[in-house]
Amino acid sequence: MTASPALSFETATETARTARRPATGHALSVTLRRLTKAFDGGEPVIRGLDLHIPAGQFVAIVGRSGCGKSTVLRLILGLEEPTSGLVSLNGSDTRASKRIMFQEPRLLPWARVVDNVAVGLGREGSRAERRERARAALEEVGLTAKADEWPATLSGGQRQRVALARALVSRPALLALDEPLGALDALTRIDMQAMIERIRIEQGFTAILVTHDVGEAVALADRILVIEDGAVALDVDVDAPRPRRRGDPDLAALEGRILDQLLART
Amino acid sequence: MADSALPALARSAAARPARPAARTPSWLNPSRLIPWLVPAAIILGWQVAGSTGLVSTRFMPAPLDVLRAGWQAAQTGELWVNLWVSFLRALAGFVVGGGIGLAFGLANGLSKLSEQLTDTTLQMVRNVPHLSLIPLVILWFGIDEGAKLFLVALGVFFPIYANTLHGIRSVDPQLIEMGRVYGMNRRELFWRVVLPGALPSIFVGLRYGLGIMWLTLIVAETISANSGLGYMAMQAREFMLVDVVVLAILIYAALGKVADSLTRLFERTCLAWNPAYRNG
Numbered sequence: 001m002t003a004s005p006a007l008s009f010e011t012a013t014e015t016a017r018t019a020r021r022p023a024t025g026h027a028l029s030v031t032l033r034r035l036t037k038a039f040d041g042g043e044p045v046i047r048g049l050d051l052h053i054p055a056g057q058f059v060a061i062v063g064r065s066g067c068g069k070s071t072v073l074r075l076i077l078g079l080e081e082p083t084s085g086l087v088s089l090n091g092s093d094t095r096a097s098k099r100i101m102f103q104e105p106r107l108l109p110w111a112r113v114v115d116n117v118a119v120g121l122g123r124e125g126s127r128a129e130r131r132e133r134a135r136a137a138l139e140e141v142g143l144t145a146k147a148d149e150w151p152a153t154l155s156g157g158q159r160q161r162v163a164l165a166r167a168l169v170s171r172p173a174l175l176a177l178d179e180p181l182g183a184l185d186a187l188t189r190i191d192m193q194a195m196i197e198r199i200r201i202e203q204g205f206t207a208i209l210v211t212h213d214v215g216e217a218v219a220l221a222d223r224i225l226v227i228e229d230g231a232v233a234l235d236v237d238v239d240a241p242r243p244r245r246r247g248d249p250d251l252a253a254l255e256g257r258i259l260d261q262l263l264a265r266t
Numbered sequence: 267m268a269d270s271a272l273p274a275l276a277r278s279a280a281a282r283p284a285r286p287a288a289r290t291p292s293w294l295n296p297s298r299l300i301p302w303l304v305p306a307a308i309i310l311g312w313q314v315a316g317s318t319g320l321v322s323t324r325f326m327p328a329p330l331d332v333l334r335a336g337w338q339a340a341q342t343g344e345l346w347v348n349l350w351v352s353f354l355r356a357l358a359g360f361v362v363g364g365g366i367g368l369a370f371g372l373a374n375g376l377s378k379l380s381e382q383l384t385d386t387t388l389q390m391v392r393n394v395p396h397l398s399l400i401p402l403v404i405l406w407f408g409i410d411e412g413a414k415l416f417l418v419a420l421g422v423f424f425p426i427y428a429n430t431l432h433g434i435r436s437v438d439p440q441l442i443e444m445g446r447v448y449g450m451n452r453r454e455l456f457w458r459v460v461l462p463g464a465l466p467s468i469f470v471g472l473r474y475g476l477g478i479m480w481l482t483l484i485v486a487e488t489i490s491a492n493s494g495l496g497y498m499a500m501q502a503r504e505f506m507l508v509d510v511v512v513l514a515i516l517i518y519a520a521l522g523k524v525a526d527s528l529t530r531l532f533e534r535t536c537l538a539w540n541p542a543y544r545n546g
Contacts, residue, residue, distance in 0.1 A: 079447065099448075106444040110462040110539040119458075122449040150539045166448075 027055035027206045028091040028098065028173040030076055035085035037071055037230075044083065045071050047230040053223075055091060055173075058200060058207040060217035063227040064262060069210045072227065073100075073176050076208065091173055099172040101180040105159035107151040113162050114138065114147040120169040137169035138162070140199060157188035161195070168199060175200075177209040181216065190246075193219055197243065214262070218255045219244055226261050234261050327509040332516065335509035344498070349517065352483060352494040355411065356521075359418025360479050364472070367423040371430025371471075375464070376456070381431075388427065396420045397485055409490035414483065421482040425474035433467025434460060466540060469533050476525045484518055 030053040038044040045068040053059050063069040074080045075087055077100055089098070099120065107116045117134035124130065138144050141161040151159055160180060167175060177196070181189045197220055200207055211217055217224050218238060226234035236258070240251055309329050315321045316328025323331060339345035370388065374381040396417060407413035437460050445459045487496025495514050502510035537543040 077447070079443075102440070102444065104440060106440050108441065108459065108462070110465075110537075111458075119445075119448050119450075152539065152541050 028089045029055040031088045033086040058222045060209045060221035060224045068230045097172045098174040099167040100176040101167045103179045105163040117165045120166040137165040141165045174206045331509045348498045355414045363419030363422030364426045367426030371427045375434025414486045418482045421478040422475040426471040429467045429471025433464030437463035
């Protein structure tokens with residue numbers, strides 16, 4: 001991958017920039033080989049998982065609680081070490097970042113909203129530059145007006161939007177979403193789903209969404225993986241056009257199929 | 267008027283625009299005055315009881331006598347010298363004891379090894395009431411500054427140590443994980459996540475420490491000193507100058523109050539992000 005001539009890469013980036021779209025090579029692809037994870041010598045949570053996620057794909061991982069879906073995400077991000085097997089991330093830009101959005105916003109209560117977003121930039125550039133970019137990211141999630149507030153003054157949905165801005169401010173190549181909307185009310189959740197979808201189309205990163213909400217998976221993902229007992233039980237592509245309409249009969253049928261798969265074992 | 271003013275004050279000032287400071291100045295506002303009614307009544311009653319002879323001024327001087335004693339002591343300069351000496355002792359003991367407490371608290375909160383090495387020992391020493399060491403301390407240091415410094419530092423050490431350690435341990439592990447995932451190194455993690463998270467608890471320790479600081483100093487100065495407020499009070503007792511004794515007690519109270527208010531001010535600036543410390 002990295003062997004491609006520097007010249008053509010350079011021009012590709014240039015055209016991408018002039019077209020105001022992220023470089024096509026920016027996203028990461030993810031490959032898992034015979035991945036196994038057991039905690040403290042107990043029963044393995046993940047059993048010999050093989051999976052390839054192409055760059056730029058939006059994958060949703062659904063499953064019952066305790067099926068190991070969050071563990072898969074943490075393994076991909078390197079938050080956990082695999083017991084055996086291999087996780088590899090590949091992309092043309094090796095410095096490309098991976099970011100995660102947790103179920104909780106996890107904002108620093110003692111930092112202003114804009115500084116919380118700037119956490120996503122780490123030590124890149126000067127403090128003023130980081131704040132500038134953080135403000136731009138806040139604009140993307142519609143929270144410019146709250147930039148100088150304390151997180152404590154925000155609502156749950158607003159906090160999660162700040163967390164989204166923090167995850168996206170560094171223009172990541174891979175965004176992991178660990179049930180980020182699970183704690184929000186239904187309407188806020190639909191708003192946030194639309195926001196995530198829009199920003200993903202703009203930025204073109206690879207996205208992995210872990211969720212127990214099949215409707216959410218069907219609304220957002222290009223591909224849905226159902227995980228049962230630490231292995232992939234179902235792998236379906238969703239090629240419905242975007243933006244997707246809620247209540248679309250094809251999508252509803254797919255949702256039913258996945259739910260059947262999930263509930264079949266009771 | 268009072269009915270509408272009370273709830274408005276109770277609600278956060280940030281939530282609604284500041285009202286025009288037109289009508290009454292804030293200190294005249296009834297809700298500000300109410301807390302002062304009882305103290306004012308007590309002082310008035312005390313004065314009346316003293317001047318009508320209901321209470322013998324040999325044992326309990328009237329407020330005006332105490333004021334007069336204060337005025338005299340201030341004129342001769344004796345008050346300022348003693349006040350300054352006591353203040354320096356308190357400060358030195360607090361800085362030394364608090365500094366060591368903070369250092370151990372941080373070290374033991376951040377390093378497992380350090381905690382295993384020292385925490386049990388420190389917890390054991392904590393069970394010794396530090397004032398019980400006075401006879402020993404007098405033997406070691408005489409009635410020098412060293413004795414006072416040692417006692418105050420020892421007293422201040424534990425609340426600051428224990429609360430710093432507790433503060434660091436109770437920092438939300440989810441935030442620490444977030445910091446790691448977002449690429450913070452150990453140093454950034456400490457300054458941006460751990461320390462700010464522990465700060466509310468450290469402030470609790472600070473306020474406890476200040477209380478213990480005055481208490482220790484009073485006892486130490488009363489028992490063994492040749493200057494300072496406690497010494498002034500003991501000298502006055504020898505000569506039956508009750509008004510000076512009461513004066514010294516009131517000054518101690520005022521100093522405690524000043525220290526507490528300063529910490530509150532600090533808290534409010536450092537912890538402005540925390541809804542529990544905002545306004546109020």
